[in-house]
Amino acid sequence: xxxxxxxxxxxxxxxxxxxxxxxxxxxxxxxxxxxxxxxxxxxxxxxxxxxxxxxxxxxxxxxxxxxxxxxxxxxxxxxxxxxxxxxxxxxxxxxxxxxxxxxxxxxxxxxxxxxxxxxxxxxxxxxxxxxxxxxxxxxxxxxxxxxxxxxxxxxxxxxxxxxxxxxxxxxxxxxxxxxxxxxxxxxxxxxxxxxxxxxxxxxxxxxxxxxxxxxxxxxxxxxxxxxxxxxxxxx
Amino acid sequence: xxxxxxxxxxxxxxxxxxxxxxxxxxxxxxxxxxxxxxxxxxxxxxxxxxxxxxxxxxxxxxxxxxxxxxxxxxxxxxxxxxxxxxxxxxxxxxxxx
Numbered sequence: 001x002x003x004x005x006x007x008x009x010x011x012x013x014x015x016x017x018x019x020x021x022x023x024x025x026x027x028x029x030x031x032x033x034x035x036x037x038x039x040x041x042x043x044x045x046x047x048x049x050x051x052x053x054x055x056x057x058x059x060x061x062x063x064x065x066x067x068x069x070x071x072x073x074x075x076x077x078x079x080x081x082x083x084x085x086x087x088x089x090x091x092x093x094x095x096x097x098x099x100x101x102x103x104x105x106x107x108x109x110x111x112x113x114x115x116x117x118x119x120x121x122x123x124x125x126x127x128x129x130x131x132x133x134x135x136x137x138x139x140x141x142x143x144x145x146x147x148x149x150x151x152x153x154x155x156x157x158x159x160x161x162x163x164x165x166x167x168x169x170x171x172x173x174x175x176x177x178x179x180x181x182x183x184x185x186x187x188x189x190x191x192x193x194x195x196x197x198x199x200x201x202x203x204x205x206x207x208x209x210x211x212x213x214x215x216x217x218x219x220x221x222x223x224x225x226x227x228x229x230x231x232x233x234x235x
Numbered sequence: 236x237x238x239x240x241x242x243x244x245x246x247x248x249x250x251x252x253x254x255x256x257x258x259x260x261x262x263x264x265x266x267x268x269x270x271x272x273x274x275x276x277x278x279x280x281x282x283x284x285x286x287x288x289x290x291x292x293x294x295x296x297x298x299x300x301x302x303x304x305x306x307x308x309x310x311x312x313x314x315x316x317x318x319x320x321x322x323x324x325x326x327x328x329x330x331x332x
Contacts, residue, residue: 030301037304041311048315055319056326074263081259089252092293096244215294219286225259226278230266234274 017203025202036209040216047220050175054168054227057161063149064161066232071136072169073127077229080123081221087116088218091211094190098204103197106207110191113214117184124177131166138167169228176224179217186210251292258285 015025022028058065094109096102135143142163146156190210193199199207262281270277290308291297299305 030304033299034301034304034307037307041307041314044311044315045318048318052319052322055323059326074266078259078263082256085252085255085259088255088289088293089248092244092248096248212294215289219289222285222289223279223282226262226266226282230262230278231275233266234269 015202017200029205029208032205032209033212036212040212043216047172047175050168050172051223051227054172057164057168058227058231061158061161061164063152063155064157065165067147067149067157068136068144068162068165068169069228069231070233071134072229073130074229074233076123076127077225080120081225083116083120083123084218084221087113087120088215090116091214095204095207095211098194098199098207099201101201103194106194106199107191110187110194110207114184114187114191117180117187121177121180121184124173128170131170136166138163138170142166172224172228176217176220179220183210183214183217186213247292251288254288255285258288 018025018028022031090109090113094106094113097106097109131137135141142159144157144159144162146159149155149157187210190206193206258281262278265277265281266274268274296305296308
């Protein structure tokens with residue numbers, strides 16, 4: 001709560017952080033966070049369509065998806081998952097630092113979040129490069145060996161169905177990477193604002209809702225990782 | 236937020252962080268086991284627990300003072316389940332094709 005206990009309209013009008021159409025700072029914060037959550041709900045549906053496409057084709061071409069999934073590098077995928085989890089921790093630390101007016105921790109956490117985001121994209125770039133080298137990128141030069149489908153003797157994976165897996169792989173991880181790049185842009189802006197000392201315990205709404213966005217992108221990856229990398233690794 | 240400032244949320248953050256890392260290691264380990272039809276179920280259960288931890292503690296759904304926020308989250312999940320569930324009632328029952 002603001003330190004001023006005056007309840008007159010005059011006192012509120014002089015609180016620079018409180019916009020005039022809100023009754024109190026808590027209401028203003030709730031409104032901003034609710035708006036972000038509504039946006040995230042639309043994002044759930046946005047990614048939901050892709051998860052649905054994945055689900056339908058995974059069930060239809062079960063063995064082919066398993067064979068294609070096995071060509072992904074689990075160590076890189078798991079490393080990236082850990083990198084994103086670390087970045088989520090630095091984001092909550094940034095929000096806490098803004099709430100408690102710790103400027104150095106705020107700037108450090110925002111910067112560290114950006115570095116972790118860049119590490120994620122770098123590892124993703126290495127993985128994409130591997131896929132180009134192996135001709136696993138859907139298109140004219142796509143090629144995929146007919147490997148035996150586990151558990152089904154004398155059945156071999158169909159390269160066309162494997163190509164479907166890689167199409168979904170590139171669209172889903174690509175859209176996720178695009179969200180990461182947008183997130184990096186948001187965090188660069190937050191870092192600039194924090195550097196200028198614009199955030200106070202009374203007003204740090206951008207850090208909070210920017211953080212919500214970052215965590216959401218983390219949650220998407222939490223689902224992408226097992227669905228794309230881990231579906232058919234057991235013997 | 237004001238009620239949070241009394242006790243530090245940092246221990247919670249670090250416990251959740253460790254749980255997320257353990258969950259990641261666990262899901263990689265479980266993917267190497269032969270659980271027959273349950274590999275996907277185990278992987279998705281672990282992913283859902285991790286996602287719930289992030290939403291509850293990192294995105295502050297647990298301490299949200301605004302009920303509308305919780306309603307939006309539940310609404311988003313509901314419509315996602317409608318999308319997946321109703322579509323699969325079609326695709327999963329096309330035994331004749």
